[in-house]
Amino acid sequence: MIEPVHPAFIFILGGLLLPLLRNLRLKQAYLLVLPVLAFMSLYSMPHGTYWTYRLMDYTLTLGRVDALSRVFAFAFLVIAFCALLYGLHVKEDGHQTAACMYAGSALGVVFAGDLITLYIFWEVMAVASAFLIFYRRTEAAVGAGMRYLMVHAFGGICLLAGIVMYIQATGSYAFNSLDYGIPGTFFILLGFLINAAVPPLHAWLPDAYPEATVTGIIFLMAFTTKSAVYVLIRGFTGLEILMWLGAMMAVYGVVFAMLQNDIRRLLSYHIISQVGYMVAGVGMGTYIALNGSIAHAFNNVLFKGLLLMCAGAIIYATGKSRFTELGGLYRAMPLTAVLFMIGALSISGVPLFNGFTSKPMIMSAAGELQNSIIYALLVGAGVGTFLCIGLKIPYLAFSGDSPGLKIRHPPLNMTLAMGLISALCILIGLYPQALYGILPYDAAYTPYTPGHVVGEVQLLLFTLWGSLMLKSIIVPKSDIALDFDLFYRIPGRTFIWFVSNPVANASSQIAAFFTMIKDYMLWFLRNPQTSAALFIQLLYPGNYRLKDTAEQNVSKRVIHRSPIGDSVTLTLAFTSIYTIYYIIKGGEQFTGALYPVLAWAVFGGVLLIAAAVFAMLFVVPAITFAIIQTRKINRG
């Protein structure tokens, strides 16, 4: 049997080697082979621990393979394959490499057995993913990418601080259940919650994702938030606050999604809502809830990926992403419309589609815990989901009249990826055992009970009825909705202003002062005697032609020249001072009663001369220089 290779390294190294291939077809085949290789490697290793390395005093565990890491890795590989297929036409190697490294580092996070390995892959993930935003190459994308990077740098620092404190407190660095309350776990949790986009730490997501490239957003959607769900399951299962945060964000996401005018920004807000279900499931912590979270993460990368692929196809075809500029696309892009509806029905939890097999699992867990508020919030978020994805987007983008859009048909690989992923959505919807079979926890669940199906159908049909009555409300205007990113965008701008105005001014003042000293030294040292002479001219202007000398560049004019060079004079002066000093301090071998008196007299005399010379050479010219400068300024 072949020795398994870490799936993360297949992607990371594979991505880095991609630019070496010269042929486009070869590159495309190579990109599709990578996830297949990783998949084979994943399934060639039984549960256990692989790839342990020593780093100083720590043993890094790069491969912890168990049912939990395996199901997430499986989901990541499926979506990586679909996303690579979707982006196969992209000709920029850098984009593809960033995508591969991002997928690889997400797999690294999933298999990390200790906190240090986790942190390393966590940071690679943040940096690699930012390039999928930068490669859009618009001004908005670069700005949003930088903000994205800053937020994730902050999250990474929180995680690192938490890990260091945790290791200090416990001596352990294994990545298992982290007992909330141990020092450092708060910061680890904060780092996780930033990546899970839990409000109010979520604003990076709807800020950056809609600015990403058409193909990059599929990767972004899949890895960052879902790996955050994975690490939350690993570390903080059953932490009650997560249940409340999750239910809150499920509703928050749909309410804000309703407000959006950009198709991918709407879907991005809806990612927050969907991750809310998973986070709530982690917070509940029962087996059925965890299975529900995992199944929902799996399903979500499929149907949300499908929705974003369709949105990307629309943007590719029309160049527009605002609802105010879209409409009537059903006639121009019927296949995209149908595939989008499959994704929309899946995400809304319509029976026979895959959303129905996982979302009610989390709700059932809330029901079993007898927590009616969480249950109602999650059902309500489901209503909102259908409202904004099942109804708002189709109504605004596909139906109605076309505002005269020019259509550039998306390439075959994009359509193929959309078809493949929608087939998976329906497959899991029809045959949920395929998904339930790989879930790690032992909790049986039957989605298709009559009561369940009828309840769900009632819910969705009446939501549809409600939305038909409220059509006028969901019509967008061309505007944006503020969010928590306001709290770092405006102060950030103030900070930039503060640095580039007051601080920069103060620093240029200081620089100007030292430049003046430098100018003086240059001016003076070129000819010290001239400067002294100039001073005299200034004092007795009648005797000399001050006007001429002052007005011209004095450094270039020589008025007086000493018989010996100035530098020689200076050297001589310093040598004399040194000689005298030597005679006094080092002259123990000299004897005689008068010697000290004589020596002090000579020394004192020389000191006086030196002071006079110093005054002539430095102080007087400095005043001269200053006066000339002032006159120049006054004249100017």
Next chain:
Amino acid sequence: MNLEKLKYLFYSALLISVAAGFMVTSHPYFWWESLPAFYAVFGLTGSIIIAAASWIIGRYLVRRGEDYYD
């Protein structure tokens, strides 16, 4: 199939779904789940509440011009 027919089809689907709710046996977690047509009412009111809530939040709190950050 014209719009009128579609409308009738839709309303009959609403009725059928409510009627089906009386026929199936469910295993409710909460007492209010077993109320007749509970999910129909939830869907209707829920969609109105969410649409209204987002409209109010947008109107009075967060909607700004597209060049707000420029």
